[in-house]
Amino acid sequence: QEKTLACEPGETYVMNVMVMGHPYWVPVFEGFKQAADAMGCEAVFSGTPDYDITKQIASFEQDLVTNPKGILLHPMQADPFIDPINRAIEAGVSVTTFAADSPKSKRTAYVTSDNLAEAKFAAEEIVKVVGDSAEYAVLENPGQSNHDLRVTALIAYMEKNYPNMKLVGRQATNQDPNAAFTAVSAMLQANPDLAALWIPESGSAEGAVSAVKAAGDTLMIIHADISPTTLEEIKAGNIHMALNPNQGIQGFVGFMNTFLGAHSDVIDPFNDYKVSGFNPMQIPFVDNGFAVITKDNADSFVLEQYMAGRN
Amino acid sequence: MTPPLLQLSDIHKSFGAIKALRGAQLELRAGEIHALMGENGAGKSTLMNIIDGILQPSSGEIRIDGQRVQIDGPATAQRLGIGLVHQEIALCADISVAENIFMARTAQTKRPLMDSADLVARARAVLAPLAEIDPRLPAGRLSISQQQLVEIAKALTLDCRILILDEPTAALTELEAQKLFTILRGLAARGIGIIYISHRMAEIFANCDRVTVMRDGQHIRTDEVADLTPSDVVNAMVGRKLDTLYPPKMNGERGAEILRVQGLTDRRYQDVSFTLHKGEILGIGGLIGAGRSEIARGVTRLEGAAKGRVWLNGQEVVLRDYADCIARGIVYLSEDRKGDGIFLDMPIAANVSALNLRQVAGRFGVIDSGAETAQAQSIGETLRLKAGSMGHRVASLSGGNQQKVALAKLLAVKPRVIFLDEPTRGVDVGAKAEIHAILRGLAESGVGIAVISSEMPELIGLCDRVMVVSEGRLTGELSGPDITEAKIMTLAAPGALAASRNQN
Amino acid sequence: METQRQTFLSRLFGARETGLVLIILALFLIMTFASPHFLTWTNMRAMTMAFSVEAIVVVGMTILLISGGIDLSVGSVTALAMVVAGLLFLNGMDPWLASLIAILVCAGVGAIMGFFVTYVGLHHFIVSLAAMVIARGLCLLGTGGRPLGLFELPENFKWIGIGSIGVIPVAIIIFVLFVAVFDFLLRRTTAFRLVYYTGSNEKAAAYSGIRTKRVIFLTTVLCSTLCGVAGIIYMARFGSAQPTFGVGMELNVIAAAVIGGASLSGGKGTILGAILGAILLSLVSSSLALLNVSVYWQDIIRGSILLAAVTFDHYLVKRQAMGGRA
Amino acid sequence: METQRQTFLSRLFGARETGLVLIILALFLIMTFASPHFLTWTNMRAMTMAFSVEAIVVVGMTILLISGGIDLSVGSVTALAMVVAGLLFLNGMDPWLASLIAILVCAGVGAIMGFFVTYVGLHHFIVSLAAMVIARGLCLLGTGGRPLGLFELPENFKWIGIGSIGVIPVAIIIFVLFVAVFDFLLRRTTAFRLVYYTGSNEKAAAYSGIRTKRVIFLTTVLCSTLCGVAGIIYMARFGSAQPTFGVGMELNVIAAAVIGGASLSGGKGTILGAILGAILLSLVSSSLALLNVSVYWQDIIRGSILLAAVTFDHYLVKRQAMGGRA
Ligand SMILES: Nc1ncnc2c1ncn2[C@@H]1O[C@H](COP(=O)(O)OP(=O)(O)OP(=O)(O)O)[C@@H](O)[C@H]1O
Ligand SMILES: Nc1ncnc2c1ncn2[C@@H]1O[C@H](COP(=O)(O)OP(=O)(O)OP(=O)(O)O)[C@@H](O)[C@H]1O
Ligand SMILES: [Mg+2]
Ligand SMILES: [Mg+2]
Numbered sequence A: 001q002e003k004t005l006a007c008e009p010g011e012t013y014v015m016n017v018m019v020m021g022h023p024y025w026v027p028v029f030e031g032f033k034q035a036a037d038a039m040g041c042e043a044v045f046s047g048t049p050d051y052d053i054t055k056q057i058a059s060f061e062q063d064l065v066t067n068p069k070g071i072l073l074h075p076m077q078a079d080p081f082i083d084p085i086n087r088a089i090e091a092g093v094s095v096t097t098f099a100a101d102s103p104k105s106k107r108t109a110y111v112t113s114d115n116l117a118e119a120k121f122a123a124e125e126i127v128k129v130v131g132d133s134a135e136y137a138v139l140e141n142p143g144q145s146n147h148d149l150r151v152t153a154l155i156a157y158m159e160k161n162y163p164n165m166k167l168v169g170r171q172a173t174n175q176d177p178n179a180a181f182t183a184v185s186a187m188l189q190a191n192p193d194l195a196a197l198w199i200p201e202s203g204s205a206e207g208a209v210s211a212v213k214a215a216g217d218t219l220m221i222i223h224a225d226i227s228p229t230t231l232e233e234i235k236a237g238n239i240h241m242a243l244n245p246n247q248g249i250q251g252f253v254g255f256m257n258t259f260l261g262a263h264s265d266v267i268d269p270f271n272d273y274k275v276s277g278f279n280p281m282q283i284p285f286v287d288n289g290f291a292v293i294t295k296d297n298a299d300s301f302v303l304e305q306y307m308a309g310r311n
Numbered sequence B: 001m002t003p004p005l006l007q008l009s010d011i012h013k014s015f016g017a018i019k020a021l022r023g024a025q026l027e028l029r030a031g032e033i034h035a036l037m038g039e040n041g042a043g044k045s046t047l048m049n050i051i052d053g054i055l056q057p058s059s060g061e062i063r064i065d066g067q068r069v070q071i072d073g074p075a076t077a078q079r080l081g082i083g084l085v086h087q088e089i090a091l092c093a094d095i096s097v098a099e100n101i102f103m104a105r106t107a108q109t110k111r112p113l114m115d116s117a118d119l120v121a122r123a124r125a126v127l128a129p130l131a132e133i134d135p136r137l138p139a140g141r142l143s144i145s146q147q148q149l150v151e152i153a154k155a156l157t158l159d160c161r162i163l164i165l166d167e168p169t170a171a172l173t174e175l176e177a178q179k180l181f182t183i184l185r186g187l188a189a190r191g192i193g194i195i196y197i198s199h200r201m202a203e204i205f206a207n208c209d210r211v212t213v214m215r216d217g218q219h220i221r222t223d224e225v226a227d228l229t230p231s232d233v234v235n236a237m238v239g240r241k242l243d244t245l246y247p248p249k250m251n252g253e254r255g256a257e258i259l260r261v262q263g264l265t266d267r268r269y270q271d272v273s274f275t276l277h278k279g280e281i282l283g284i285g286g287l288i289g290a291g292r293s294e295i296a297r298g299v300t301r302l303e304g305a306a307k308g309r310v311w312l313n314g315q316e317v318v319l320r321d322y323a324d325c326i327a328r329g330i331v332y333l334s335e336d337r338k339g340d341g342i343f344l345d346m347p348i349a350a351n352v353s354a355l356n357l358r359q360v361a362g363r364f365g366v367i368d369s370g371a372e373t374a375q376a377q378s379i380g381e382t383l384r385l386k387a388g389s390m391g392h393r394v395a396s397l398s399g400g401n402q403q404k405v406a407l408a409k410l411l412a413v414k415p416r417v418i419f420l421d422e423p424t425r426g427v428d429v430g431a432k433a434e435i436h437a438i439l440r441g442l443a444e445s446g447v448g449i450a451v452i453s454s455e456m457p458e459l460i461g462l463c464d465r466v467m468v469v470s471e472g473r474l475t476g477e478l479s480g481p482d483i484t485e486a487k488i489m490t491l492a493a494p495g496a497l498a499a500s501r502n503q504n
Numbered sequence C, D: 001m002e003t004q005r006q007t008f009l010s011r012l013f014g015a016r017e018t019g020l021v022l023i024i025l026a027l028f029l030i031m032t033f034a035s036p037h038f039l040t041w042t043n044m045r046a047m048t049m050a051f052s053v054e055a056i057v058v059v060g061m062t063i064l065l066i067s068g069g070i071d072l073s074v075g076s077v078t079a080l081a082m083v084v085a086g087l088l089f090l091n092g093m094d095p096w097l098a099s100l101i102a103i104l105v106c107a108g109v110g111a112i113m114g115f116f117v118t119y120v121g122l123h124h125f126i127v128s129l130a131a132m133v134i135a136r137g138l139c140l141l142g143t144g145g146r147p148l149g150l151f152e153l154p155e156n157f158k159w160i161g162i163g164s165i166g167v168i169p170v171a172i173i174i175f176v177l178f179v180a181v182f183d184f185l186l187r188r189t190t191a192f193r194l195v196y197y198t199g200s201n202e203k204a205a206a207y208s209g210i211r212t213k214r215v216i217f218l219t220t221v222l223c224s225t226l227c228g229v230a231g232i233i234y235m236a237r238f239g240s241a242q243p244t245f246g247v248g249m250e251l252n253v254i255a256a257a258v259i260g261g262a263s264l265s266g267g268k269g270t271i272l273g274a275i276l277g278a279i280l281l282s283l284v285s286s287s288l289a290l291l292n293v294s295v296y297w298q299d300i301i302r303g304s305i306l307l308a309a310v311t312f313d314h315y316l317v318k319r320q321a322m323g324g325r326a
Helices: A025-039 A053-065 A079-090 A115-130 A145-161 A177-190 A202-215 A228-235 A247-262 A303-307 B044-051 B074-079 B097-101 B103-108 B116-127 B144-157 B174-189 B201-207 B230-238 B292-299 B322-327 B337-341 B348-352 B369-382 B399-411 B429-444 B456-462 B485-492 B496-503 C002-013 C015-034 C041-066 C074-090 C095-120 C124-143 C155-162 C170-188 C190-200 C202-207 C212-238 C249-259 C271-290 C295-325 D002-013 D015-034 D041-052 D054-066 D074-090 D095-120 D124-143 D155-162 D170-188 D190-200 D202-206 D212-238 D249-259 D271-290 D295-324
Strands: A012-018 A042-048 A070-073 A094-098 A109-112 A135-140 A166-172 A194-199 A220-224 A241-245 A283-287 A290-293 B006-015 B018-028 B033-038 B059-064 B067-069 B082-085 B162-166 B193-197 B210-215 B218-224 B257-266 B269-277 B281-286 B307-312 B315-317 B330-333 B417-421 B448-452 B465-470 B473-479
Touching: A012 A025, A012 A053, A012 A247, A025 A042, A025 A247, A025 A303, A042 A053, A042 D271, A053 A070, A053 A079, A053 D041, A053 D271, A070 A079, A070 A247, A079 A094, A079 D212, A094 A247, A109 A247, A115 A145, A115 A194, A115 A220, A115 A241, A115 A290, A135 A145, A135 A177, A145 A194, A166 A177, A166 C295, A177 A194, A177 A202, A177 C041, A177 C271, A194 A202, A202 A220, A202 A228, A202 C041, A202 C155, A202 C212, A228 A241, A241 A247, A247 A283, B006 B044, B018 B033, B018 B044, B018 B059, B018 B193, B018 B210, B033 B044, B033 B174, B033 B201, B033 B230, B044 B082, B044 B162, B044 B193, B074 B082, B074 B103, B082 B144, B097 B103, B097 B116, B097 B144, B103 B144, B103 C190, B103 C202, B116 B144, B144 B162, B144 B174, B162 B174, B174 B193, B174 B201, B201 B230, B210 B230, B218 B230, B230 B429, B257 B292, B269 B292, B269 B448, B269 B465, B269 B473, B281 B292, B281 B429, B281 B456, B281 B485, B292 B330, B292 B417, B292 B448, B322 B330, B330 B399, B337 B399, B337 D202, B348 B369, B348 B399, B348 D190, B369 B399, B399 B417, B399 B429, B429 B448, B429 B456, B448 B456, B456 B485, B465 B485, B473 B485, C015 C271, C015 C295, C041 C074, C041 C170, C041 C190, C041 C212, C041 C249, C041 C271, C074 C095, C074 C124, C074 C212, C074 C249, C095 C124, C095 C212, C095 D295, C124 D249, C124 D295, C155 C170, C155 C212, C170 C190, C170 C212, C170 C271, C190 C202, C190 C212, C202 C212, C249 C271, C249 C295, C249 D124, C271 C295, C295 D095, C295 D124, D015 D271, D015 D295, D041 D054, D041 D170, D041 D271, D054 D074, D054 D170, D054 D190, D054 D212, D054 D249, D054 D271, D074 D095, D074 D124, D074 D212, D074 D249, D095 D124, D095 D155, D095 D212, D155 D170, D155 D212, D170 D190, D170 D212, D170 D271, D190 D202, D190 D212, D202 D212, D249 D271, D249 D295, D271 D295
Parallel strands: A012 A042, A012 A070, A070 A094, A094 A109, A109 A283, A135 A166, A135 A194, A194 A220, A220 A241, B018 B218, B033 B193, B033 B210, B082 B162, B162 B193, B281 B448, B281 B465, B330 B417, B417 B448
Antiparallel strands: A241 A290, B006 B018, B006 B059, B059 B067, B210 B218, B257 B269, B257 B307, B307 B315, B465 B473
16 A cells, blocks of 8 residues: 555544634634645534533544544543543544643644743743833633643743742633723732733733723733734734734644544654554644734734635 | 393303313392302302403303403403402512502503502501501511401402402401491492302301302302392202201310410410310400411411420420421411412322321332322312312312312321311311311310311301400400300400400 | 611611621721722722623613513623624624614513513523523624624724713713612612512412513513623723623622522512622622732632621611511 | 323323423434434443433432522532542542542532521522632632642542443443432432422421421532532543533533423422433534534524423423313
8 A cells, every 4th residue: 555645535634622612723723624635634623612521522522433533632621531532542543632731641642832931931021021120910710721821830930030020919810801800900909010911811811901991001911812802902002912822833733643643654763663552653742832923913913814715 | 221240151161171160150230249159169260260361261251231342361351440359369478568459550550650658648548447457568477367458458449340359258357357348338339340259158148139159160040149048059059958067066074185285475475375175176266466376376386486385185295396296296277378388389199298298108208109199089088179180289279179188288197286277268168067077076086176267157156165365365265155256256356355354 | 876877878778788788888998908009099990890881781680580580691692792783893884873783682682582481481591591502602603703803993982981071980970870770760660660569479460460471571671681781881891892701690690689689589679789789799809809819719708708798688687677577 | 192102101201201302302313314423322322421420410409499499509519529539539548538528528518508598598599609609719729720630540439430331331320320219219208208398388398397497408418419429420530620620510400400390499390300401401412513513503503402492392291281180
């Protein structure tokens, strides 16, 4: 049999996520599809609309029923997916995780943007703008691992490298703009010298910026992810900057890894895969990088424009 | 000849397979008080609900002043001048008495704003001839008889030509009933036609002009009251002769003491002491609000925290709560069957077994539904309960039959002491005689029985001894031939206690 | 002296509300000592802004609860208003007209719920649950799950969300207006009294010739309509329409009404009480944020204060009821 | 013929449940034609697993609803069980003992709620709302907001979550057991009959000598305890303890019970009905996922099916009720 990298007719790959309606997935799946098209494969978007792990596991298992060649999975939680992923691998389905991992499972690869790198970048940016002895605050969303990591890593980095930076506020706003509005309003009251604000997602950033505007204050806001509103606020100069994971590459590379995991017969690496029985396509971690969005390049990040004319 | 005010002809109504009305008819003239009588479940309330538009007949026609009308709801009925006092009390518990009384007015008014002060003043005026009730109290705070009076007041404020009262006096004493009839006479004199439903024979014969008797959803006869005797009516209602209305009283000496209550005191009654004996039925008489119900609920620990001592069969007992009482065989039949007497949404059988499920359960507390049904069936039969099956919800029964379920629930536990608060409220004459016979039998078999009743003939006909309560105190006790209406009324009147003290 | 004070407060707020007012005053006092930033104009302003829009939804929910209903769809319907108005605006419609249409759409959702409740005979809970899911679906469908950026909204429109008249934000003025008007309507007008009657005992109300189905239908529509109004103000405030806005709002809003004396079985409640409930909930959240209490402790403290407040209020109301009888 | 069939089904499931069974059968039939993957063992297994643990919570909620209560804290309390057991295990305790303690902690939460409801006299809604917030706070506090990895749980413990007896998963066997036992208890035993009396008319129950406060207290505790059991099974299944687990679970669970005939005003409902309600909800979700319906349409379809099913069931029950009187 000829060793080529292309799909048989009807060969299908699935991208499975939680909270399917979330706009974050749109450019990721777009990248996934682009790669699938290039290889002549079918791409399917699946998962659960809810924030509910039992439902996501059920949808993952239902994906398996349809006999796909591989699944690119965003596991809502790490450990609950160990067993389902391993069963999928045993059944001969290639599984790659993205944006959230299940490290103890036998998935072949994990594609993500490096939250630690984002946090470090944000910390350095804050220090660059407000100096290394100022007051800063964070909003958080406890329970969601990537958001959690972005916040805790930044705090740890500051403590280690800039001991004069003072963390004066830390509030859970859970992506709710109204909660962020309340929390930031109170922070501004309690800390007149507050200089910078790090927010791990865009929903809270929207509330935060409207609170800052309502209070007539100026403050350096830097946040991760992007939404149309925060994009406009960046253009207007009310938000300093946003760090946005490279979603398209995440999807594209995610597909490639899943695909390679399914076509591992073309790979013959210099290691022990033959005796250990592992899939030769093993990568612990692929960084898809992130984009820095400022006033200058904001126009390239209008999702509507990007998606116009695509499905 | 002018057509009658209201004419119903050949009305049919079924609920599923049950045919509640099978060609009922009724003719009401302006200015008359027209009694409507029939056994429990004969279809009286159903017919009235059809007149008020709450139910739609399966077939038949309704004419007012000879004009055929379609009544699609109470609002339409009101526009046609029809007012109805329901058998079941339906008041808004959180809302003031005054607002309850004028609810229909508020619904129709064109005025945008409420005028509370005016409402209270007018409510006071309407209530005044009936009873002393503060119109600002929420209706839920009133006793059941006071609520009944509010229901009546509500109907009296309607600007109606046809007034229907469905057992308005079931929870009232003769005094209030008399006041009501005085008002009704006045209304009739102004040309208003009144349909009056009651199971109290004496009332009918003293106050009504004509009577229509129904049986099994059909019209039996309509006559001038003057042309009839009570036994004619009973005969028409039940389709057979009733020999005696009341069972024979105790003959000879009463037996051993079963229950002794001493010095019972709580907020609304003081120093109440009495005894119950084997073979004897004790009546408790008094006016509305005298505190009779509260005394019974105090003994049985259902309400308040009464102080006082209780002996059961000569042994002093400490009763902690009502569950304790039931365990010792002391039970209470509530006067408010809908509020706390029955479980409307549950099957009849489950209602009857509620006080002691163990009786119908096998090992490990597993309910034997066959035994449960059989129990309800057998008690139901003795009480002449009219029901399709013991599995039906109590809500589908007629008012009188619901009362029988409430009673069956108590009788099912084979109690040693029973306090019965208005036990025959809404029960027809036939079943009433049956219930009285059962009570007499129980008394003879050694069950202590105390009956609170607002119906004077019942107290006089049934009880061997009557104690009278006035304003929370015992004012006296009558027995044997001393039990007469006049003597009871003297003791019951407000201020009776002071009067009796003065005599001594 | 103490009695006199109580009577003064009682007269001002009605007996039912006095307890809540006392609790809120106590929290105010504590916070004033706990944080120097608490009793500042800006903080008061920010705190009021935080609940002023949701309070409009609380008004609708309270009226619906009084009539014996309940509405789980308030959060989604609020989001739906934002999305509909946002989409229409992005397609070139005048924002005011777009808002009006969005509010009408919300009213339509309420009418559909009302239809299923009154004419089909289903329970409010299940109908509004279905409506909650469907309305959220419509939001997703309309936006593809992406928030709509409405930065281009004209200033005169944004004014209702972020503008001020003098020093007082417009949103707060709108809030006070809605509360005052509906409190008056519910307390004093014959039309709204029927809502209490219907909720207290639907059968009794029907027997009195009140068209109870119509009352329930209309309160359902009113609640959804007010959600629509709130959604529009949120849109003006945030300059965006978020399809996921208001998830979980229903519990917060119902809690406010219940704390304020409304009952889930109908017939009870006042607008003023419900708003005080909303103020209490919001005050606690704002205070915890102001004191920068650890995230992990916030929920525990918030829940405990809620429980303590309701318990205290309960005893107060009970004592008053006792006293009232004397 | 048709009547006979109906009678057969009715006898099997009880009149109230027949409608739901018919609806579920219809969906089954449709799905079998719509997707070749539907009627496969793996799919059935995945679908059953998806609701089998939550169904245990549905059992507790149904009993509580019948007694006239409601519990919004089920999701947090389920998470609390996971967190408590997980922390104890990580500190070296035997997982079975840790689970027992966690379940007792949940029962304790229920007891506190029960205390506030019965002895203080607050409403279940507000008490369980406070408990929901507090329990969630405890979960966050215990874990620092991060899931606890419990990969080291011994196999014999994980077995209850992911093991099988023959081809049948243990979790499904546990679910069937709980449902069968509680359905029997509720239908047939004297102790659980008291729950119906209490919920149907609390005052009449008290006037029948039933210690209604005790009944309400115990059903509240039972519901929380069953949440604890569910939490432990989830932990065994997932091999982790998630502090944010179960957010929004309460609505789903209450919806299942209400679809199955329970009433928010108490006195009505059966376990079997509630479980059928849960199956219906889960079946719809799973089917939409299997058919790979666009996410933007899923909510709309889900809500509409829910509404249609409840409406259909309502008419069926109404017709039966008519006929049933015969
Ligand atoms: N909603 C209902 N569903 C089923 N059956 C009903 C319903 N309402 C009444 N019935 C039946 O119709 C019959 C007539 O009842 P109705 O209430 O009219 O009797 P009634 O003459 O008023 O009796 P009572 O003197 O006891 O009040 C009874 O057999 C009753 O069981
Ligand atoms: N000041 C008051 N405070 C509270 N309740 C009152 C007051 N006045 C009257 N009531 C109510 O009136 C009722 C009168 O007592 P009770 O019912 O024992 O009287 P009764 O003699 O049985 O007469 P009735 O025929 O009204 O039942 C009480 O149950 C109580 O609810
Ligand atoms: Mg009747
Ligand atoms: Mg009485």
